[in-house]
Amino acid sequence: MTAPMSLTLFCLAAVVLLPLLASALSVLLGTAARRVMGVITSVTVLGLVTPILIQVTSGQTLELALGGFESPLGITLRADGLSALFLAMTAIVGAVVSCYAAARPAATGKRLVPAAEQRRRSHPADAGIGAEATAHREARSVVHADPSPVWRAGHAGFWPLWLGCWSGLNAVFVSGDLFNTYVGLELVGLTAVALVALGGRDAWPAALRYLFIAVLGSLLFLIGVALIYSVTGTLDIIASGEVIAELAASHDADLAAVVLALCLISLGLALKVALVPLHRWLIPAHSSAPSAVSPLLSALVIKAALFVLLRVWLWVAGPLPELVILAWVLAGMGAVAILVGSVMALRQSRLKPLIAYSTVAQAGYWFLLLPLLLDPETTALEGQTGTTLEDGAVLAGALGGTVALALGHGLAKASLFLAAGHLKDLYGTDEIDELRGAGRAHPMLVMSMGLSAVGLIGLPLSLGFTGKWLLATSAVAAGHYWILVVLVAGTLFSAAYLLKAVAPLLVMSEDDQTALTLPQAQTHPDDRALTGKAQLAPFVLGLLTVLTGFLGAWLTGVLEVGAPW
Amino acid sequence: MIGGVPWADLVLGIGLLASVLCTVLPGSRFAQSMGLLGLGVLTTLAWLRLGSVDVALAEAGIGGGILAALLVWVSVSSPAQPAPDAAAAPKWPWLRPVVGTLSAIALIVVAAAVWLRAEQSLPAWDAALTADMDLTGVEHEITGVLLVFRFYDTLLESAVLMLTGVAVLALGQGDVGSRAGLSAALSPQPAIPSSLHWLIRVTAPVLFLVGLWLLFAGSTDSGGAFQSGAVLCAVLILLRSAHVPLERLTVGWLRRALVAGVVVFILAALVHLDAPFSFPVLLAVEVLLTLGIAAGLYAIYLSLENPRSENPNLANPRSGNPVRRAAGS
Numbered sequence: 001m002t003a004p005m006s007l008t009l010f011c012l013a014a015v016v017l018l019p020l021l022a023s024a025l026s027v028l029l030g031t032a033a034r035r036v037m038g039v040i041t042s043v044t045v046l047g048l049v050t051p052i053l054i055q056v057t058s059g060q061t062l063e064l065a066l067g068g069f070e071s072p073l074g075i076t077l078r079a080d081g082l083s084a085l086f087l088a089m090t091a092i093v094g095a096v097v098s099c100y101a102a103a104r105p106a107a108t109g110k111r112l113v114p115a116a117e118q119r120r121r122s123h124p125a126d127a128g129i130g131a132e133a134t135a136h137r138e139a140r141s142v143v144h145a146d147p148s149p150v151w152r153a154g155h156a157g158f159w160p161l162w163l164g165c166w167s168g169l170n171a172v173f174v175s176g177d178l179f180n181t182y183v184g185l186e187l188v189g190l191t192a193v194a195l196v197a198l199g200g201r202d203a204w205p206a207a208l209r210y211l212f213i214a215v216l217g218s219l220l221f222l223i224g225v226a227l228i229y230s231v232t233g234t235l236d237i238i239a240s241g242e243v244i245a246e247l248a249a250s251h252d253a254d255l256a257a258v259v260l261a262l263c264l265i266s267l268g269l270a271l272k273v274a275l276v277p278l279h280r281w282l283i284p285a286h287s288s289a290p291s292a293v294s295p296l297l298s299a300l301v302i303k304a305a306l307f308v309l310l311r312v313w314l315w316v317a318g319p320l321p322e323l324v325i326l327a328w329v330l331a332g333m334g335a336v337a338i339l340v341g342s343v344m345a346l347r348q349s350r351l352k353p354l355i356a357y358s359t360v361a362q363a364g365y366w367f368l369l370l371p372l373l374l375d376p377e378t379t380a381l382e383g384q385t386g387t388t389l390e391d392g393a394v395l396a397g398a399l400g401g402t403v404a405l406a407l408g409h410g411l412a413k414a415s416l417f418l419a420a421g422h423l424k425d426l427y428g429t430d431e432i433d434e435l436r437g438a439g440r441a442h443p444m445l446v447m448s449m450g451l452s453a454v455g456l457i458g459l460p461l462s463l464g465f466t467g468k469w470l471l472a473t474s475a476v477a478a479g480h481y482w483i484l485v486v487l488v489a490g491t492l493f494s495a496a497y498l499l500k501a502v503a504p505l506l507v508m509s510e511d512d513q514t515a516l517t518l519p520q521a522q523t524h525p526d527d528r529a530l531t532g533k534a535q536l537a538p539f540v541l542g543l544l545t546v547l548t549g550f551l552g553a554w555l556t557g558v559l560e561v562g563a564p565w
Numbered sequence: 566m567i568g569g570v571p572w573a574d575l576v577l578g579i580g581l582l583a584s585v586l587c588t589v590l591p592g593s594r595f596a597q598s599m600g601l602l603g604l605g606v607l608t609t610l611a612w613l614r615l616g617s618v619d620v621a622l623a624e625a626g627i628g629g630g631i632l633a634a635l636l637v638w639v640s641v642s643s644p645a646q647p648a649p650d651a652a653a654a655p656k657w658p659w660l661r662p663v664v665g666t667l668s669a670i671a672l673i674v675v676a677a678a679v680w681l682r683a684e685q686s687l688p689a690w691d692a693a694l695t696a697d698m699d700l701t702g703v704e705h706e707i708t709g710v711l712l713v714f715r716f717y718d719t720l721l722e723s724a725v726l727m728l729t730g731v732a733v734l735a736l737g738q739g740d741v742g743s744r745a746g747l748s749a750a751l752s753p754q755p756a757i758p759s760s761l762h763w764l765i766r767v768t769a770p771v772l773f774l775v776g777l778w779l780l781f782a783g784s785t786d787s788g789g790a791f792q793s794g795a796v797l798c799a800v801l802i803l804l805r806s807a808h809v810p811l812e813r814l815t816v817g818w819l820r821r822a823l824v825a826g827v828v829v830f831i832l833a834a835l836v837h838l839d840a841p842f843s844f845p846v847l848l849a850v851e852v853l854l855t856l857g858i859a860a861g862l863y864a865i866y867l868s869l870e871n872p873r874s875e876n877p878n879l880a881n882p883r884s885g886n887p888v889r890r891a892a893g894s
Contacts, residue, residue: 020724021831024824027731031741066717068839073693075717110720112738113749149738155733164728171721183721190725194732226681233686243686260679 007056009064012046012077015087015170018132022449023163034159035102041163042091042098045170048269049091056084056552061203063176071177078237079175080562082403086173086307089407090243093299094166094416100418100537101158107291107425107534109155109198115148120555151461155198155290162296165191178225178235178316181308182218189214189272192235195293196285203310206284213271213281216306220268227261228316241564242317248320258431259322264276265312266330272305275330275367276337279360286359287352291421294352298359299414306366306406314399314564317376327370335486340478342493346500351420351430354501356454357495359413365405366492368483369398369471375478392565397474399469399563400556407555408463408545412455415541419449422535423505430503439506446505451542453498458491466552577614581607601636601657605629619789622779631780631862634802638869688716701783703847711789712847720830723790723854727827730861733868743816744799749870750815754808765807772800780855790826790851794858801863815867819860826850826857871894 022041026034044163055062062079065071079087103106168187195215197207229235232243247253274282284295317323340431341361348354378393422445423438439446458464468487475483584607594889605628612621633845684794694706694714711719744751776796779832805811830850833842842850 014835017831017835019829024724024727024827024831027820027824029741031870034741064838066834066839067713067837067841069697069714069841071694073697073714075715114738155735156741160731161728162867164724164731167724168721169648180715180718180721183718183725187721187725187728190732191728194728194735197732197736203624229688231686233689239689254682256679260675433648 003438008051008062011051012062012064012079012174013066013179015045015515016077016167016174018048018167019163019170020167022162023167025161026160027314031154031156035105038098038159038163039102042095042166045166046091047097049087052079053084053088056081057558058560059561071239072234075180075234076176077174078562079174081558081560082310082399083173084561085403085407085558086337087170089410090166090169090173090300090303093295093410093543094169094244095293096541097292097403097414097418098162100534101162103532103534103537104292104422104425105156106153106449107421108158109195109290109293110151110153110200111155111157112149113152115150136193145335151200156291158195158198158292160233161191161194161198162293165296169300171302172307176237178228178237178240180235181237181311182222182225184431185221185272185304185308186218188301188304189218192297195296196289198293199288199290203288203290206281206288209281211284213360215263217268217271217294220271223306224261224263224268227257227264231257233421237311237315241318244316244320245318246397248318255322257321258317258320259326262312262317262323263326266309266326268328269305269309269312270333270367273309273363273366275304275333275359275363276340276360277333279337279341279363281357282360283353286356286417287350291418291425292461294421295417297415298356298417299410302359302363303406303410304362310399310402313373314335314395318564319376321374324371324374327374330367334364334367335482337361337367337487338490338493339364342490342497345497346493349432351432351435351501352417352424354432354497355413355420357418358416359409361490361494361497362405362409362456365467365471366402368486371400372451372474372478372480372483373482377478394474394478394562395479395565396560396563397470399551400559401417401471401474402471403559404429404463404467404470404552404555406467408455408467408548410456411541411548412452412462412464412545415448415452415538415545416456418538419445419452420540422538424542432501436504437507442535444539446502448535448538448542449502449505452538452545453502455542455545457495457498461549463548464545466525466549466555469551470556574614576634577611579608581611594643595637596635596641598633602629602633605633619792622792623795626757626792626799627862630799631802631866634799635866635869638866639813642869681765704846705783705785708783712851713841714832716842717835720827720834723830723857724827726822726858726861730823733865737868743820744865747816747819747867749867750819751812752870754806755807757808758760763806765803769800769803769807772796772803776800776855780851783851784848790858794855795862797855797859798862798866801859805856815863819864822856822860823864824857826854829853 014103019041022037027035029037052062056079063076064077066075066077068074070076136221166186168184168191171184171187172181175184193207193211196203196210199207225235228240228244228433231247232240234243244255244258247255247258271278282302286294289297320527338361341357341359341364345357345361347356348357372394376392376398420430423435423442427435427438429435455464468491471488474483475481581604584600586600588597591600592599601695602884605624609621609625612618612624649876681877694710696705697714703713737746738748739745764866776793778791779796780790783793801811828854833850837846845859
């Protein structure tokens with residue numbers, strides 16, 4: 001490469017390497033310095049993603065051959081429309097959650113403090129960091145009684161782990177290489193497990209279970225990648241896709257290895273996305289994680305696996321007719337996920353498990369497009385007058401709809417989990433019955449929950465609505481009317497369970513005769529973090545959920561950049 | 566080899582299967598750990614037989630050595646811990662093993678059928694690899710691929726190991742500061758027989774040399790940062806068991822060593838995004854990575870002693886009272 005590297009290409013590598021550098025350096029820093037570093041890094045990543053998004057929007061796929069070695073020998077970083085959109089969503093959610101975690105360190109987990117240190121430091125000046133009344137009560141009861149260490153709120157280990165996780169997410173989104181994608185997924189999975197474990201002793205069983213699932217999923221993915229490599233001789237995503245397309249065109253070639261690889265890869269990634277019936281690990285992991293971690297897990301971590309799934313199905317395997325059974329099985333599981341996840345969400349009495357089941361239900365939507373991919377003929381509309389659809393319109397609509405649903409879910413779920421975690425920290429419980437009427441005391445929190453509910457249900461204007469609309473129209477164009485039924489049922493269900501979650505918080509005392517007795521707020525007098533600006537974070541995300549609904553047309557346009565059709 | 570039958574390979578294969586059974590079947594943790602130790606040795610031999618010396622070294626160092634040290638520690642400190650769900654006995658206790666075996670058979674048959682039918686194509690990078698080897702400054706092709714052509718993968722992998730170290734440190738006591746998560750490093754070690762003491766003092770310097778040799782041999786022959794880091798970590802574990810005072814070294818340098826390799830690697834990568842590394846940079850990165858890998862593995866080993874300090878009853882697992890922690894509490 002003789003020409004000097006453009007700034008945008010530098011950004012492409014820097015979105016992975018800079019958060020990782022910050023993660024490594026923050027290990028050596030103190031608590032306050034880690035928070036500053038986290039916020040600075042998140043602003044920097046936002047700044048690095050912007051030129052990538054602008055360049056891709058202008059119609060150019062970015063490619064960087066690392067070290068100057070082109071594939072198949074080297075690794076290529078590649079950013080097309082799909083990458084840019086996921087990068088942008090991750091940057092926005094990541095930055096907002098980072099600011100929230102910096103403003104409310106108590107939301108980052110629980111740490112174990114040696115008793116001696118505890119005695120030295122348990123004066124009010126420390127409360128700004130340590131922060132919550134539960135921890136203070138524990139501290140008081142323990143300090144003089146016995147020398148065993150105690151749990152206190154706030155864990156600065158959040159910062160290196162979260163920045164490492166962010167780096168892994170970006171690595172997955174810009175990877176042009178299958179093995180490199182696997183390494184990125186490992187980075188994401190490992191740090192996500194550790195982030196769950198920051199929730200204290202109670203979260204450890206859930207974290208351990210999550211670890212087994214994450215490793216098993218990665219292993220299945222790796223075996224699939226090895227199979228694809230053995231058939232195509234290359235790990236580059238686009239090059240292997242071309243070889244498979246040639247094999248498929250030559251008719252006499254045996255594609256069994258590719259089909260098996262796709263089965264293994266889809267199974268591994270479905271484990272990581274928590275597609276029903278592989279979803280049981282998600283509920284304890286996402287609901288027992290600290291308040292600042294659950295939004296990251298639900299909004300971003302499972303999206304990495306979804307991203308890879310879309311990449312492999314659309315770019316590597318292409319529309320192989322042999323995959324039709326697998327596509328229908330996965331789409332069937334998706335439809336069941338919407339049903340089972342919603343019913344289970346309706347049966348929950350606590351906020352965080354309810355939201356976790358809602359993630360399980362919403363994940364179902366992202367698999368509905370698979371049968372459309374293999375059957376993108378616009379047969380249903382061809383006989384009618386006035387319908388002229390260009391080639392790839394069904395594919396573009398289906399992918400655009402699915403991506404819009406996934407991105408909308410990312411914004412909305414981050415907001416919902418942040419608000420729910422905030423309420424849980426405030427009142428020490430997330431039992432919906434006990435939180436009745438919380439809307440009066442915390443209008444902004446409950447308002448952001450309402451906004452994100454609008455996005456998750458898919459009411460007009462929100463990104464969720466755009467996604468459902470795009471998916472539905474392309475389903476009709478291809479004659480797959482069953483998708484409409486699933487979408488309508490899913491919408492009704494999600495309205496039901498979100499109403500169950502949000503409505504009790506909005507009850508006023510005049511509405512019914514029962515007196516509203518909120519549990520005593522557990523705010524320490526010195527700690528203003530719980531009532532202060534931190535509440536803005538879920539509100540900003542909730543607002544974005546609704547406002548981004550205007551971007552539907554732009555989003556399909558961006559996805560056309562580097563699209564496989 | 567007699568009459569075209571590869572007897573050595575057959576024996577090795579049967580031995581591998583037998584050691585897998587030895588790992589899975591016994592009820593006691595100690596026997597399982599020993600089974601896995603044997604499996605590690607046989608796997609190393611199998612890799613050697615396949616001609617992959619690098620993989621064999623890594624398997625011996627990390628899979629056989631460090632993992633065995635961790636497992637033996639766990640099985641000695643808490644030999645008989647009931648499984649979390651042992652109380653709820655399943656209705657049909659035979660169901661799980663049967664379903665597992667059937668699924669495994671189905672998987673193996675399908676995978677083998679596909680594998681044998683598939684037309685495998687050779688890696689497309691063979692020609693490019695030989696053509697570009699002299700750009701790298703190293704002679705061994707595996708080192709070339711790991712550190713030059715696909716350095717980005719190696720970078721992310723070393724980040725995975727670093728963050729594993731960070732994660733296990735974060736689950737210990739304290740969250741920041743040089744002692745956070747390292748309280749176990751300061752606790753006294755149990756007494757060991759004097760003969761073992763003597764043996765460790767003799768072998769540790771030799772092992773240390775082997776570790777360094779593996780590191781520098783990597784540029785021309787099999788070996789490299791991962792294998793060398795595992796051996797150096799083994800040296801640390803042995804020295805700690807032999808009561809060599811490592812506390813100040815650990816508290817002062819473990820964290821720095823853990824992150825230094827990744828930090829330097831990232832800085833080098835940012836400078837060399839579209840040009841190959843030069844040899845001095847490569848060497849510096851590899852040396853620091855080795856230290857980071859040794860530190861990460863050692864942190865994982867130390868973390869095994871971490872949770873016990875949370876509860877005073879668990880403070881001394883070797884005091885004759887077997888440690889029984891309520892599962893999941």
